[in-house]
Amino acid sequence: MDFWTDPVEAAGEWLSGIFVGWGMNADAAHVLAAFVGILVLISVVMVLDIFLVWTERKIVARFQDRIGPNRLGPFGLVQPFADIIKLIIKENIYPVGVDKIVYNLAPIIMMTSVLLLWAVLPLTEFLGLDLNVGVLYLIGVGALGTLSIIMAGWSSNNKYALLGAFRQVAVMISYEIPMVVALLIPTILSGSMGINSIVAAQESSWYIVLAPLAFLLFLISATAELGRAPFDLTEAESELIAGHHIEYSGMKFGLFYASELLHTFTFGGFIAAFFFGGWQGPWVSEIPALGLLYFLAKATVGYWLFGWIKYTMPRIRIDKMMDLNWKFLVPFSFVLLMYVALMNALLAGFRATEGAMWIYTWGMFLSNILLGWITLEILRRRAHGERVKVEGAVVEAGHH
């Protein structure tokens, strides 16, 4: 096995070779080497998470015209470590009447649900499991996150935590539907549910070009799934305080906070993988390890995109948000799915022939733009009609 084409496989074989040298059964050595690999990946991800806290604070500072952390170390880079020490040495508080086991399990399941996503995240061509149900796995793991929120809200024995959890869970299970349908579109275009295969299929053109509307749909539903502004319904400082984690202190709160940031970065990675070609880039076929750099760069852009949305949008009221999902996004996503599948089938001949690839690419792009324009036109007419009705009522009321 060549180290440069597949370093992970090579390292795994080297490690299991050492274990076999110690007199271990070959199968057991393989399993143990895999466990070491998982441990290394999780450690790297958790260290990355520490710096995500710093990045988040710097991003929000830029948007609010501040400097952000800048005292400890260069550019304030040591600040998150000070925060971690503070969180760890804080007192472990149990409010009255908490359900101790469920209360302690909730942050663990929350963090686990994010870390599990990294199993299918296609970091490079060789790193990241190409599960043949990868797209559904993403949704299934999201279900665990939903579960942990309701566990946290219920076990805290606090009505604000419970109300916040209810609102958040209602949003998450509603926006799962457009998210699944949005993810079916890359599946249709690539012919596979494995995320690494979807990335591999984007060699000639990224899916942001072939399916820009699916990207927007995924971006909106992912923002809701992450519970970030403008969809951060759990947070309402004057009425609901901060949602499901208000009774948590110290590192347990830290886990919720860290998992939110890591979740956002992970979804930035999925946006990169589904719509921006993941590890694809120049010279990646010669040096596959270069893909890791491309992927992380694209994922960071995705992370920044979520930050940009979060810090520039006002919060949406819950009934408006449910209306947006059930009355617009769900029907729209079904129409889009059928439309993209139809266009893909109609233009499939151009994709197969040499030299006519550009017709396929442009055909898909322009047909998406056309559908987007038609949708906006219908919405504009509807909004105009509603406004006329409301204004007419106001005018009538003024006469009386």
Place this chain on the structure above:
Amino acid sequence: MTVAQIIFLITAAVILGSAAMVVTTRNLVHAALWLIVTLFGAAVLFAMLNAGFIAVVQVVVYIGAIAILFIFAVMLTRREMNDTGPGLNKGWWLSAVTSALTFGGLVWLLQGWDGLSKVAPALGSEFDAIGALANALVSPEAYVLPFEVASVLLLAALVGAVYIAFQRKGEE
């Protein structure tokens, strides 16, 4: 004993133990959480049988939707966190007889079955389980009729839900 058998025994023990907890625990939310453990164990069994798609769908549908709705319903209908009433009602002997009969019948049926000692054939890495499932669901020789009937049933349930929740003008 192979690794697969050890994993199966652990999973089966977890499923049975958590299923027993579902019916014996007094706290309804705890019962729902134990039910999630049971359903998760079933997903592990599906994954062990190389049915990755069904395993993931089990998690998405049963844990992601149905169990969450259970918890919602329990929280919205019960005012107190702990239920102190008796765990059994008057019809307990009826369900005891029914479950004993079902268990006995299953044991009797499986006595003559030779599948228990068989080893599952290894699937090649090229075997496309999802493709096979998709073809089976839409092919007239296989399951297209049950598939369509289930779709119509779900559609009817959806229409019914909309009808019940719909507010006509002038009402309220």
